[in-house]
Amino acid sequence: MGGRGGRDRGLHRRRASRAGTVTLLALVVAVGLAAGGAYAARRGLPPTAPAAGARPTTAHPTPVPPRPVPAAGRVTPGISYPARGTGTFRTATALGAVAGNAGPLLRYRVAVEQGIGNVDVERFAREVAVILADPRGWTGGGRWRLQRVGRDDPADFTVLLTTPVTRGRLCADPTDHYTSCRNGDQVVVNVARWVHGVPHFPDLGAYRQYLLNHEVGHRLGQGHQLCPRAGGPAPVMLQQTLGLHGCTANPWPQVDGDLLTGPTGQYDDPVPADD
Structure with a gap:
């Protein structure tokens, strides 16, 4: 917020006698210097330079409290996005290596919705591939084995980075703009999360690992x-989430070399409102 300027209310006063003016001026200057020094000390500002022959004084500024540290996981990396994107996507083109040594091979594409700013689709696809490998x-x-493929290659599912409103449409749940989902062969990653x-x-890095592993887990047939x-x-x-x-x-399916599982089911947690 900008500061509010004030007008000088002492501009329109009657003229006093010259002697009275000089005396009054000296008094005003003395009072002003004292008040200014007190104000400077309260505000932690350097005091007015002392007159010749006067003893210097030492200011004791009030300590300034440190800025609060943002809560863990709430620091944004410069990505910008509207609530509703265009609904069209940029798809990564590079072909990745096969991750895993055994099991069925599933191939996946990676795409980013138009309207999400400061996200290079090829770099995002590499981030996804590193997590899934x-x-x-x-x-x-x-x-299982997984392999990232390009735009024109056959794929078993697609990882989509979407705006919140597009997430609601693709997940067939238009009221939820907070979570991510898997719907059919689409793994929908909400850019807000x-x-x-x-x-x-x-x-934030660990949460991103969890988010992707959780939604891809649904595509691999895993329930809550x-x-x-x-x-x-x-x-x-x-x-x-x-x-x-x-x-x-915990962001990983494997803990200490074994697949960590829990009882089948889900909690009745409320979905938070939009960010």
Whole structure:
């Protein structure tokens, strides 16, 4: 907010006698210097330079409190987006290596909705590929292999980075602009969550790993799960976007070399309003 300027209210006064004026002026200057020094000390500003022969004084400025640190997972990386994008997509073109050593091979494309700013589709596709190829992920247990393919190659599913309103349309749930989803062969990543994460996740990078592994897990046939043990890591198929229910945040399907699972089911967590 801009500051508000004030007009000098002492401009239109009657003339006084010359002597009275000089005396009054000296008094005003003395009072003004004292008040100015007190104000400077209160505000932490350097005091007015002392007159010749006067003893210098030392100002004791009031400490300025540090700026608050943003909550974990709430720092944006410069991505901009409207609530509603164009509904058209830019698709990455590069062909990636096969991740995993055993199991059925599923191929996937990666695309970004037009209208999302500061996202290079090829770079985003590489981020997706790195997460899905991690040995702690779905390809680490020998049950599946995954490969990123280009725009014109056959694919088993597509990872889409979308605006919140487009997410609602593609997920057949127009009232939810907060979460992500998997609908058929579309893994829909809501850019609002990709940018902001959620308050209870330790950091944004880990949340992005969770988000992608969770939604791709649905494409691999996995359903929602509950927290198996309070204080232990959450299964990746727990809806960690909405709550942890006694578990600790965990972005990976594999924990200590084994697939971590919990009881089948989901909690009745409310979906937060739009960001």
